[in-house]
Amino acid sequence: MPRSIRDVAIIIILIGGSFLLIFSSAKKADTGLARGLLYSLMRPFEQAVFGVHREVANFWRSYIDLIGVQKENQGLKEEIRRLKRDRATFSARESENLRLKKLLNIKFRYDFPALVAQVIGEDASGWYRTFFINRGSEDGVSANMPVTAAEGVVGRVVRSSADMAQVLLITDPNLSLDCRVVRTRDRGILKGSLDRGCVLRYISIKSKVEPGDELETSGLDGVFPRGLTVGRVDSVRSGDQGLFLEAHVIPAANLSAIEEVMVILASRGGFDIRPGLEDKR
Amino acid sequence: MKEISFALVAGVTALFLQTTFLGLFFPFAHKPDLVLVLVVWVSLRMTLVSGMTFTFIAGILMDTLSGSPTGLFALVYCIVFVSCNYLNATFEIDGLWGRAIAVCIASLFGAVVVLLTRWSGGPVGFGFDVVRWVLLKSIITGLASMVMIPLMDRFWGGYSRVVGLR
Numbered sequence: 032m033p034r035s036i037r038d039v040a041i042i043i044i045l046i047g048g049s050f051l052l053i054f055s056s057a058k059k060a061d062t063g064l065a066r067g068l069l070y071s072l073m074r075p076f077e078q079a080v081f082g083v084h085r086e087v088a089n090f091w092r093s094y095i096d097l098i099g100v101q102k103e104n105q106g107l108k109e110e111i112r113r114l115k116r117d118r119a120t121f122s123a124r125e126s127e128n129l130r131l132k133k134l135l136n137i138k139f140r141y142d143f144p145a146l147v148a149q150v151i152g153e154d155a156s157g158w159y160r161t162f163f164i165n166r167g168s169e170d171g172v173s174a175n176m177p178v179t180a181a182e183g184v185v186g187r188v189v190r191s192s193a194d195m196a197q198v199l200l201i202t203d204p205n206l207s208l209d210c211r212v213v214r215t216r217d218r219g220i221l222k223g224s225l226d227r228g229c230v231l232r233y234i235s236i237k238s239k240v241e242p243g244d245e246l247e248t249s250g251l252d253g254v255f256p257r258g259l260t261v262g263r264v265d266s267v268r269s270g271d272q273g274l275f276l277e278a279h280v281i282p283a284a285n286l287s288a289i290e291e292v293m294v295i296l297a298s299r300g301g302f303d304i305r306p307g308l309e310d311k312r
Numbered sequence: 313m314k315e316i317s318f319a320l321v322a323g324v325t326a327l328f329l330q331t332t333f334l335g336l337f338f339p340f341a342h343k344p345d346l347v348l349v350l351v352v353w354v355s356l357r358m359t360l361v362s363g364m365t366f367t368f369i370a371g372i373l374m375d376t377l378s379g380s381p382t383g384l385f386a387l388v389y390c391i392v393f394v395s396c397n398y399l400n401a402t403f404e405i406d407g408l409w410g411r412a413i414a415v416c417i418a419s420l421f422g423a424v425v426v427l428l429t430r431w432s433g434g435p436v437g438f439g440f441d442v443v444r445w446v447l448l449k450s451i452i453t454g455l456a457s458m459v460m461i462p463l464m465d466r467f468w469g470g471y472s473r474v475v476g477l478r
Contacts, residue, residue: 156374
């Protein structure tokens, strides 16, 4: 048989056989012996392949899930970070808000023309007690203006540029202010001490001042207005000559942790010592 | 001019650090005087003219940014510069400990001058706390020089190569 005729015959037989199988199997519900045998042979392999496939699919799904979880985890971590940052910001703002409210209360209480300023730097040498605020002559700040905080007197302006000013603290020996003991009404001159805090000098020897007494400004130095809280007497002793008493004073304002201050806008020496100011309080 | 420019940039940086960040790491009264360290470094590395010019400007800047009377730190730093320059030429103090001790003594000298000016202005209580404060601050400044001077030497070496200094 020539090769070409053989090939055509095989094609016809197989296609015809296929047609026969198609039309014959459509009418039968059972699988038949051959098919059953084939199924039996195929099943273990198919089972194995399916098992592997399932395992791979499970593994892949887990991997994909893991990537998802990882992404979700990163997202959550990012969110936690953001929330923490927000909380810190809110907490700082809340704290700032409280401090500014306190300063505002002082402003309302005393009715002074005043300006709130932020502390932006401290003394470069460390041998002097000064710091810098972010307000200067452009805002109306000039030398000798009193500076106070919600808790009490802080110091006075010593130098002022266009947008910055230097404040000398009450703990520096270069600053003196006239003070009065609130309870006994005795006067004295408060100066900074190099040791610690401040010293109230020239208190009358007859004074009944004692530890715990509050101090306020007398307004007689021409710089600080009357009635501002200064600090509290820590201890009292006799002065060097025995003519006066001296008191060690702890400032009311925490000068090492101060962030905002209020500059009282008043011209040098011309500060209005208002009569009846204490009644206003 | 190139020498002074380098020193001035370092000086302004030191002043900026002293008025801002140093307060975060040291108590206010005990923070090291980085400008003083810089003055000692300049006295060991630079020529007299350049070094003195820088020292004077640094002193004036320090006076501006502290509560001192204008010119006080300019004077103190100039004396420190000349002294260190002379001591190094005579005794070779340019070692790690030699420089630290020189800085510590310079800081003590600065403190004495500051306290004398305060004392001349009115009654000031000098007690044990003042002595402790001065000693502690000077020691801290001396220790800071042990880190800062080698660092400055490195920067100085790099800068010299870039701008072509001898």
